[in-house]
Amino acid sequence: GNSVTQMEGPVTLSEEAFLTINCTYTATGYPSLFWYVQYPGEGLQLLLKATKADDKGSNKGFEATYRKETTSFHLEKGSVQVSDSAVYFCALIETSGSRLTFGEGTQLTVNP
């Protein structure tokens, strides 16, 4: 079956530091890949996505590239802000599927 594995967390950084959150996946077909973010007290919201190999998703300074050869979709940001403190979830969906499969989430805390 499908699965998503995220780097063990939590992650604590200082403002303006570089962020990487690792995500690897297992899927039987050619899934679409997503990063969702959950800010404190809010519902999950889509951050970015990539639908095929070598696609790069980007939003709000965050980027992730769909690497089929390494089955990875790592999230990066060059300079984090305190407002980026949240839980980040990597997820996938099969091409003909209806359900998102999520990773366990990574808590990010950015200190001023």
Place this chain on the structure above:
Amino acid sequence: DTGVSQNPRHKITKRGQNVTFRCDPISEHNRLYWYRQTLGQGPEFLTYFQNEAQLEKSRLLSDRFSAERPKGSFSTLEIQRTEQGDSAMYLCASSSGLATGELFFGEGSRLTVL
């Protein structure tokens, strides 16, 4: 506010009682999903509706759980004879179906079973 709305936001109940959660999706969305999230874990898929039809159910959805979407608009998730293991955040999401995997989530309904 035209986002996904869930009620109640918090529910505390005693073991063995029945509880019902309601989800009002974004009005033009024909797809509705229920997920369950426990502390420190990612959301786990429970079930999915397209309009009023329940098209997929997870093995996590035991026979004590039932979900409906009678008119293809709001949905309810009922848990009968609650157990302590049912304590979790129940998330509802909706989508238009035009962009696979792009879901809009509500803030969730937290269930605590004593």
